[in-house]
Amino acid sequence: GRPRAGALGRPSCQTLAIFGLLIVTGFMVLIMTKKAPPFTSLVLVPLVIGTVTGLMSQYGYTALEIPKFAIAGMISNADLKIxxxxxxxxxxxxxILYFGLMLSAGLFTPVVNFILRTIKGDPLKVMLGTALLALAVSVDGDGSTTTLVVCSAMMPVYRKLNMKMMDLAVVLILSNSIMNLLPWGGPTARIIAALKVDEGELLRLIIPGMILASIWVLIIAVIRGLAERKRLGIQNLSKEDIEAVIAEQYQEDADLARPKLVWFNFLLTAIIMIQLIFGGTWIFPKVHAALIFAVGLAIALTVNYHHPADQRRIIEKYGSSAVQVIFMVLAAGVFMGILAGTGMSEAMGYALATWVPESFGSHWPLVVALVSVPGTFVLSNDAFYLGVLPVLNQVGIQQGFSAMDIAVASTAGQAFHLLSPLVGFIYLLLNLTGVDMGRWQIQSAKWGIGVFLMFLVGMFAISGVPL
Incomplete structure (x- = not known):
């Protein structure tokens, strides 16, 4: 099989890491300069560079294996551990089909009504409402669900007031990056598995940073809300205006609305959310989210739309959006599969863990926090936390730090992780809001610096992790 990065000679490993970094950099440059669309960049950049390195025949794989790695990134390969x-x-x-159905059926109509009556046309209140809703819904740990719920509830309001969708997309992703650190979220679960630290203690130590970062997101909402209030003013929405927003949202398929079933749809959605959040704990069995939504969709279609023609309309109406998102997620799979299969991910992780000067050892938790930023951006959570973090932990232990110190410090990079092209649900967010990926990454990263700093203050100044 393919030799591990650490088993390669140091020059070869470093070269492989450079090729991996070249793939990531090439992708970012192409989309930010708009020389190529994200799909093209995700597929062609790793294929071209991976094939070129494979022709060199000195890294443990050949050019003919590149297609196999690409396919594994899409449909998994146990032998390759991808x-x-x-x-x-x-x-x-x-x-997407489930929440689209609920949108047509009118589940979110009362929510939009309530929001519009509360904000009374004030962009500042809209931004604060967006931040609070995103922070609350993100508790489920799933970015896709958060995106669908928040966008379904808030986008009609943004359209009515002519507010910037970029603000919605930025606040949503920053909120999710914070709440994703809860124990049932991806990164924390992997940290616990990699370093065998106590789940409860880890949560207690990262909560101060999460609280500070959440406050920072609310501050961002106020800043952006005031800017939008200055640009647009406060619109005095009458009852007729509110009704017009709802009518405009559903005028194309008004006959698909099911106001009498709103409580049934709410209960069904609540059950789905509870299963997503608490699956694998207490009395709730662990079930893959795909099956949960498949069952929910089957029930919702049957109850809300008895006639096959109406069911077909729902699928056709929202199927195009689903295809566009899946299109991008599968492209990200090609990108990830080639990085993992060629060993470039592992080589980049090895480089991150070994390129840091030993003189920094006395401040190792801070080093780990800083390394986690590029680490969790260019690598998947699996690759960084299960592959790189154990190496960083061994160095930390040699310097007198505990595994818990390293575990807490490694969470800081999550402030930027969700901006990575390897995160599937961001393509759903970009598709729904219609914002440009490169501009969104820049804007989110700018405000994400504050989230990162709040994480550092929480872990070092409040939780007592030694610098």
Missing amino acids: NGVAGTAIMLLFA
Whole structure:
């Protein structure tokens, strides 16, 4: 099989890491300069560079294996130990159709009504409402669900007031990056598995930073809200205006609205959310999110739309959005599969863990926090926390730090992780809001610096992790 990065000679490993970094950099440059669309960049950049390195025949794989790595990134390959994105793509398919159905059926109509009556046309209140809703819904740990719920509830309001969708997209992703650190979220679960630290103690130590970062997101909402208030003013929405917003949102398919079933749809959605959040704990069995949404969609279609023609309309109406998102997620799978299969991910992780000067050892938790930023951006959570973090932990232990110190410090990079092209659900967010990926990454990163600093203050100044 393919030799591990650490088993390669140091020059070869470093060169492989450079090629991996070249793939990531090439992708970012192409989309930010708009020389190529994200799909093209995600597929062609790793294929070209991976094939070129494979022709060199000195890194443990050949150019002929590149297609196999690309396919593994999409549908998984146990022999290569690559987890594909097929499960995520299927989940997104059913989730988009489910929430689209609920949008047409009118589940979110009362929510939009309430928001409009409360904000009374004030962009500042809209931004604060967006931040609070995103922070609350993100508790489920799933970015796709958060995106669908928040966008479904808030986008009609943004359209009515002519507010910037970029603000919605930025506040949503920053909120999710904070709440994703809860124990049932991806990164924390992997940290616990990699370093065998206590789940409860880890949560207690990262909560101060999460609280400070959440306050920072609310401050961002106020800043952006005041800017939008200055640009647009406060609109005095009458009862007729509110009704017009709702009518405009559903005028194309008004006959698909099911106001009498709003409580049934709410209960069904609540059950789905509870299963997503608490699956695998207490009395709730662990069930893949794709199956949860598939069952939910089947029930919702049957109850809300008895006639096959109406069911077909729902699928056709929201199927195009689902296809566009799956399109991008599978492309991200190609990108990830080639990085993982060629060993470039592992080589970049090895480089991150070994390139840091030993003189920094006395401040190792801070080093780990800083390394986690590029680490969790260019690598998947699996690759960084299960592959790189144990190496960083061994160095930390030699310097007199505990595994818990390293575990807490490694969470800081999550402030930027969700901006990575390897995160599937961001393509759903970009598709729904219609914002440009490169501009969104820049704007989110700018405000994400504050989230990162709040994480550092929480872990070092409040939780007592030694610098």
